[in-house]
Amino acid sequence: MTQTLTITRPDDWHLHLRDNELMAAVLPHTAREFARAIVMPNLKPPVTTVALADAYRQRILAALPAGMTFEPLMTLYLTDRTSPDDIVAARASGFVHGVKLYPAGATTNSDSGVTSLDKVMPALEKMAEVGLPLLVHGEVTDHSVDVFDREAVFIDTLLAPLMQKLPTLRVVLEHITTSHAADFVSTGPANLAATVTAHHLLMNRNAMFTGGIRPHHYCLPVLKRETHRQALVRAVTGSSNRFFLGTDSAPHARHTKETSCGCAGMYTAHAALPLYAEVFEQANALDKLEAFASFNGPDFYQLPRNSGTVTLTKQAWQVPDEYPFGANTVVPLRAGESIAWTLA
Ligand SMILES: NC(=O)N[C@@H](CC(=O)O)C(=O)O
Ligand SMILES: [Zn+2]
Numbered sequence: 001m002t003q004t005l006t007i008t009r010p011d012d013w014h015l016h017l018r019d020n021e022l023m024a025a026v027l028p029h030t031a032r033e034f035a036r037a038i039v040m041p042n043l044k045p046p047v048t049t050v051a052l053a054d055a056y057r058q059r060i061l062a063a064l065p066a067g068m069t070f071e072p073l074m075t076l077y078l079t080d081r082t083s084p085d086d087i088v089a090a091r092a093s094g095f096v097h098g099v100k101l102y103p104a105g106a107t108t109n110s111d112s113g114v115t116s117l118d119k120v121m122p123a124l125e126k127m128a129e130v131g132l133p134l135l136v137h138g139e140v141t142d143h144s145v146d147v148f149d150r151e152a153v154f155i156d157t158l159l160a161p162l163m164q165k166l167p168t169l170r171v172v173l174e175h176i177t178t179s180h181a182a183d184f185v186s187t188g189p190a191n192l193a194a195t196v197t198a199h200h201l202l203m204n205r206n207a208m209f210t211g212g213i214r215p216h217h218y219c220l221p222v223l224k225r226e227t228h229r230q231a232l233v234r235a236v237t238g239s240s241n242r243f244f245l246g247t248d249s250a251p252h253a254r255h256t257k258e259t260s261c262g263c264a265g266m267y268t269a270h271a272a273l274p275l276y277a278e279v280f281e282q283a284n285a286l287d288k289l290e291a292f293a294s295f296n297g298p299d300f301y302q303l304p305r306n307s308g309t310v311t312l313t314k315q316a317w318q319v320p321d322e323y324p325f326g327a328n329t330v331v332p333l334r335a336g337e338s339i340a341w342t343l344a
């Protein structure tokens with residue numbers, strides 16, 4: 001008998017959908033697995049206001065294929081100019097569920113990001129007051145800091161002091177990659193949580209250099225050493241309810257990654273849940289997948305858990321070499337290789 005696993009329909013708490021025809025190309029992959037997703041605002045230009053978030057949300061809903069249900073949970077892109085009034089409007093909208101902090105220059109489309117926490121303190125104070133979560137790309141941008149240390153240094157020098165200053169601010173540390181981040185979250189207060197990607201749970205930094213340079217295994221924060229991967233697996237399969245699923249699926253056209261200066265980001269939406277299932281199975285913790293994928297996120301975001309279920313079967317399938325992506329293609333994680341679980 002084929003092994004099956006049925007869980008409450010999950011959500012993706014960190015997703016890049018891009019826009020227009022690129023969005024139309026990737027959205028069905030997410031909508032077939034997930035009921036909702038936190039949609040990242042790092043478009044060009046970024047989604048900085050409620051009006052822009054509303055328009056983006058309408059474009060997403062319009063691009064949804066007939067018969068699919070999916071709720072985009074919108075976010076605002078924090079800039080040095082975000083005002084407390086912007087925060088009040090976001091909270092009142094009902095469809096904006098977080099505000100994303102990109103340190104300026106830290107990652108893809110972060111040029112308009114925050115140049116210093118002092119500049120955004122009035123906005124952050126208002127977020128703490130109205131209960132709107134801050135979603136954080138937690139890496140310092142100082143090029144004198146080793147790229148593998150930028151998450152830990154961000155936590156110690158910026159995030160920990162910020163949380164002392166604003167102890168009621170709800171914070172999601174996104175796409176954590178280190179034991180330091182896992183410990184910071186698991187020993188932290190109830191208003192601190194983290195998303196964890198499938199790729200950081202499945203691979204260590206050797207995957208960027210297997211037999212040569214592997215641009216499709218390059219993302220930010222960059223993959224870390226094996227001890228950190230193991231710490232992340234322990235975190236998501238452990239007893240804390242403050243780690244939840246966030247794919248950080250970040251599609252880039254093939255030619256923008258296979259080049260002398262390739263973009264950061266991995267595309268995983270085509271197989272998100274099967275990839276996580278591999279992680280939990282390898283850790284002998286398939287019984288913990290449902291809380292991570294379907295319960296901890298909505299509980300933290302103070303949203304209802306989904307009704308309905310999805311079923312995974314232990315049936316290997318081969319991932320295509322590429323998927324259409326507007327006028328180009330995107331190379332998915334595991335391209336041309338197999339994945340052990342299939343979404344029924
Ligand atoms: N994770 C990535 O490597 N890239 C993301 C941006 C981000 O989440 O930092 C992207 O938008 O491409
Ligand atoms: Zn990021």
Ligand SMILES: [Zn+2]
Pocket residue numbers: 014015016040248250
């Ligand atoms: Zn991201």
